[in-house]
Amino acid sequence: MNTPSSSPNSSWLRWASPRNFDALAARLDRPLLVLAVVLAALGLYWGFWLAPADAVQGESYRIMFLHVPASWVAMVVYLAMAFWSGVYLVFRTRLSAMMAQALAPTGALMTLLSLATGSLWGKPTWGTYWVWDARLTSMLLLLFLYLGFIALTRGVTPASRADGAGSILALVGVVNVPIIYFSVVWWNTLHQGASISFDSGVSMHPTMLTALLLMSAAAWVYAIGIVLGRLRVRILEREAQTDWVGRQYGDNGVLRT
Amino acid sequence: MSGYSLQQLWSLNGHGIYVWGSLALCALAVLVEWQSLRQARRHALQRVRRLQRNKERTAT
Numbered sequence: 001m002n003t004p005s006s007s008p009n010s011s012w013l014r015w016a017s018p019r020n021f022d023a024l025a026a027r028l029d030r031p032l033l034v035l036a037v038v039l040a041a042l043g044l045y046w047g048f049w050l051a052p053a054d055a056v057q058g059e060s061y062r063i064m065f066l067h068v069p070a071s072w073v074a075m076v077v078y079l080a081m082a083f084w085s086g087v088y089l090v091f092r093t094r095l096s097a098m099m100a101q102a103l104a105p106t107g108a109l110m111t112l113l114s115l116a117t118g119s120l121w122g123k124p125t126w127g128t129y130w131v132w133d134a135r136l137t138s139m140l141l142l143l144f145l146y147l148g149f150i151a152l153t154r155g156v157t158p159a160s161r162a163d164g165a166g167s168i169l170a171l172v173g174v175v176n177v178p179i180i181y182f183s184v185v186w187w188n189t190l191h192q193g194a195s196i197s198f199d200s201g202v203s204m205h206p207t208m209l210t211a212l213l214l215m216s217a218a219a220w221v222y223a224i225g226i227v228l229g230r231l232r233v234r235i236l237e238r239e240a241q242t243d244w245v246g247r248q249y250g251d252n253g254v255l256r257t
Numbered sequence: 258m259s260g261y262s263l264q265q266l267w268s269l270n271g272h273g274i275y276v277w278g279s280l281a282l283c284a285l286a287v288l289v290e291w292q293s294l295r296q297a298r299r300h301a302l303q304r305v306r307r308l309q310r311n312k313e314r315t316a317t
Contacts, residue, residue: 059269063279117279124272229294236301240308250309
């Protein structure tokens, strides 16, 4: 007998249904993107206007307010992608595979931004745009993993096979994330250590820290909002033939956008 | 940077090209991603409506 707590419609399992999750994402994606713009505006004001110049790096350190949030999001999005891939391989819930596929382009973009802003920070700081050191090389590998995942999940047919192959690649590649994080500890690199560490705490001016936290929050909220938006597109693409999509998004649908 | 003149703000002691270049790159990337998502959603919705019309035509 189904008790209220064990019924799929009344428990958290209801969100495993693309239809229910689409309704939730529809309420969240746009407000999150608006919130991200507000947080980014505040973060830029703090970081580019209020924060003082760095004693060692001068003005170029301000690239940190873009580079660090992009790098954090790039790594954690990969962990989330691997998590949902694992869930797909264990439970075969199609929404998990769609979630992993919705995460990948944003993760790839954040990795690309991390590499590009890192290069632009490297030139005035190290005198070069690029060195083949452990942190930069492992970050480049992360970009290739994202691109490989996207190519695999879009290129293989049928979709169920693409979901399985992509999930395996995402899980295999997750070993690269701790390598990126600890690369500055394990090897001698040009790259500086962590900006904020649980062991050594924070070693920056409070204004700089506020700006960094605001920009990080903006990057997180943006990533969540854009991933939810992409997941809704993925759901539409994959469930286009189903009755519920026709009822909600068809010519006479209740949700037209 | 609150006490800077416009010229100082632009040059940032010779680092302006790197700092503003990074900011412009990030802004451009976010705009491109958002725009491509909107386009993908529009295409997906058009496909859903086309499929639904075909389904209705077959049924009648």
